[in-house]
Amino acid sequence: MSILILFLGWNQVSAQEYRFYVQANKKKVSMAGKIQLTYKFEGGRPTEFRPPQLENFSFFGQISQGQETSIINNKVSRSYNYQITLKPRKVGSFTIKPAVAVVNGIEFQSDEITIKVIEKTDEEKDIQAQIAENLFIKVYTSKREAYLGEQITVTYKLFQRVNLSGLEYKSMPSYDGFWKEVLNDRKDFQMKEEDIEGVRYQTGVLESVILFPQKVGDLTIDPFVLSTKVPVQQRRGRRSFFDDFFSNYVTYDYELSSPILKIKVKPLPPGKPSDFSGMVGKFDFEASLTTNQLEINDPVTLNISVVGEGNLKLLKPWSIKFPTGIEDHPAQTHDNFSSKGGSISGSRRYEYLMVPYRDGMFKLPPISFSYFDTEREEYVSYSNSDLEFKVGKGTEIHEGGEGGPSFKSADEISVLNEDIEYIKYNDLNLAPVGYSPFGSAKHIALSATPFALLALLLLFYKKKEEEEQDVVGTKRKKATSLAQKRLKKAHELLQKGDSTAFFDEVANAAYGYLGDKYSISNAEMSKEKALNTLSENHISEEVVTLTGKLIDECGFARFAPGDKSTLMQTVYDKAVNVISTIEASGK
């Protein structure tokens, strides 16, 4: 077999010794065949190799790397080779774009190469059809349409009637959009004989999984792809007698792939119960207490179990608000699952251990569970609300105990739920928008009132003061007239000019006045007594002195020589003044 080597020019970029070029093992390939491209780099060691972007070919296998040293004309040249294998996708003539190699940070492009892809030859078609008949993968699925979270069993099974040499897993389904539980995989692969409609096959389960759809829509599961080498009898154009004799087998690279599986995932219907947490299938639910009569510090267990078929492994423990007075422990999970018959069924049980440290009745909040029943296509809810137990006081004294009864400190009031305060219902208030108490008529009125009141009060005060002054005036007037009445006789004597009698009368009148006013009897009356009495009654010093002088003057004047008419007049005025002043003082 001749290998055609294509030299497709030098790389232009490397002016010195750099060369980056591509070689193909053939320039024509059939749809059933494969082509090998070798990229060679001379003059340096590439740090990176980027294979060409492919449109009409797909990669088969991985890039293989190698080194090659050759000596031509005493010259050593070393090349770094990158080999890729391609499978054609379309018939036609296609140019493969350059690959890129990076050396010392500089990018080099290889040359391009043109490959011709031809139809499968009849022979090849024949061979492939023959293989496909005897070697295939079948996929079994329990459902093609499922609700979100509903379990689906998918099994890939290999059927063969030819001898294989080597079985390579090329690609496996990734089950995007599903939560999977593996039943059988590569490790469990076993071949056995099976009769299918009278034909004997070697069969083996490649993979078997249970899928739980996690999103809604048409989900596609990529195929299971295997590659293998199948021995095929070479047929020549002409049949010869020796054909069977010298049957000429060649190994044929064959890639077999399972059908692409499409599953339609329907959303769950509306009307989800509030406690729905995504459980889909068919379940039974039970919540129970191990006892309902116990003593302080005795344990009691709350068991919540869900039994059935479905995505039970996705169930999460309940978060329960235990009443105060209970020491609670985190939930213990007990699982018992089996996947017989291609579906997962079993039970999950949560154990909540509680130890009460107070006595009394305890009531647990209702525990509910709901799921979507795929058979009945409706939501099913369970609830258990009568989880109660009574705790007795127990023996509080521990015999020979070290600690004695275990008391817990007082608990804070436990908050069961948080909610907003209720609306205001009574004593409602409303005001026009934009109404502000500041600057309102009421405000102005209330602010102005004290000053108006102040003004009024001040006016009133002033008037009263004036009136008070008037009262002093009238008092004075009255006092003067009283003094004049007292001194009436003296006045008459003054007119007559009888000086002796006049001075006596003035003194008498003064004594008489003071005696009447301060209740001093005639016998007690004396100048000292009169002056003392005045002082005792808080009459000002000045008036007291004046009074004393007046009495003295009256005594002396009788014996004074000369004309007494002017003196009489002065004494009279003085007397009037003293009496009216004392009277007006009101003391």
Add this chain to the structure above:
Amino acid sequence: MTKYTTILLFMLCWFPNQMRAQSFSMSEALDSFKSANDQYQEKEFRKALFSYKSLLEHGYESADLYYNLGNAYYKLEKYALSIWSFEKAIMFNPGFEEAKTNLELANKSVVDKVQELPRIVWWHYWQRFKALFGVKGWTYMSVIMLWLLAAGVYLLLTKKVHWQKRVGVYLSSIGLFMAIFSAGVAINKKLLLQNPETAIIISSNVYVKSAPEDSSADLYVVHSGLKVSLTDQIGDWLKIKLADGKTGWVMATEMKRL
């Protein structure tokens, strides 16, 4: 004397006139407030909300009304608007304990946690002091102080005994100072109510821009329920400031002013 009577009558007439500007009377408004509360009690939150809002549209407001409105929003899970209502209730009545409790609960829905810038202690004291009373309280306080001032002046002018005059001087100076001070606080609070400097973000998420135009850079994102201060306005754009000091521009439609 007739002159004073006319002034008095004028004042009496002026007061009710101010209220008649509303489309229905105070007693009608109170009745519809009560029936809205009945709807709330029957868990008809949507209807109750509608009634509360129509009261606002008819030109009535009060701390109670905003508080109940906030509750209705809360029950309908419109947390940002309930935050707005509770904040409003507290603005009208700073001592409204229930509103404060509910605001705290509603604020749990806010996703943005803004670190408040540290301020001097006195600023906090001053804010707390101002929050002792609402506009009404401070107005009453200034009125009481004016009465005190008048009483002091009276004592000062009419009493002749020394200690009485001294009391008068004290009363009038305290009264004068406190009256001016309280009136100042009342005016400050009244202006804040009429021209609010804060707002609540209403849209579920808002890109805060670096400039008041759509094409400007996005600085950061805020979410519904966040309280922001307003510092400037250009057209429909408002400049906001967060408690941590970040600023930026947001369209006025994205928020509701308090």
